[in-house]
Amino acid sequence: MDLLMSGIGHKIGKRNPRKAYPVDSGFFYAVAGNHEEGRLLECAVFLELRRRLRPGEEISYWKGRSRKEVDFLIRRGSDIREAIQVCYDMIDPKTMAREVDALTRCLDELKASTGKIIAMRTAVNGPGDESPHRRCS
Secondary structure (H helix, E strand, O other), rough: OOOEEEOOOOOOOHEEEEEEOOOHHHHHHHHHHHOOOOHHHHHHHHHHHHOOOOOEEEEEEEEEEOEEEEEEEEEEEOOEEEEEEEEEEEEEEHHHHHHHHHHHHHHHHHHOOOOOEEEEEEOOOOOOOOOOOEOOO
């Protein structure tokens, strides 16, 4: 499966590079000999988003004027239902700032209202959570 890029004009996706996602995540290991957790998480999120697509919706990605990128847009024509950023490890504040900035720029540029970040490891946020990180599902 592959995705077209979305930008300001709807014809942009026809000229820009596609992103490819294998149906079997074991493909990464077989080809590269290693498993990059961030890429595997992004692939798993793509497969789940594809499974949940409603009729008439499509998945694309966004790269803005600032060259920042958001991993997934769920759209119906020109209507953006949701922008989704995927990051395996957001414990480092610089990483969190980078991911939030990209998502915010995307939402602003596309005049979309709904966005989320999916992460496996995040900084401790809640009282009583003594672990250095927490796993999110």
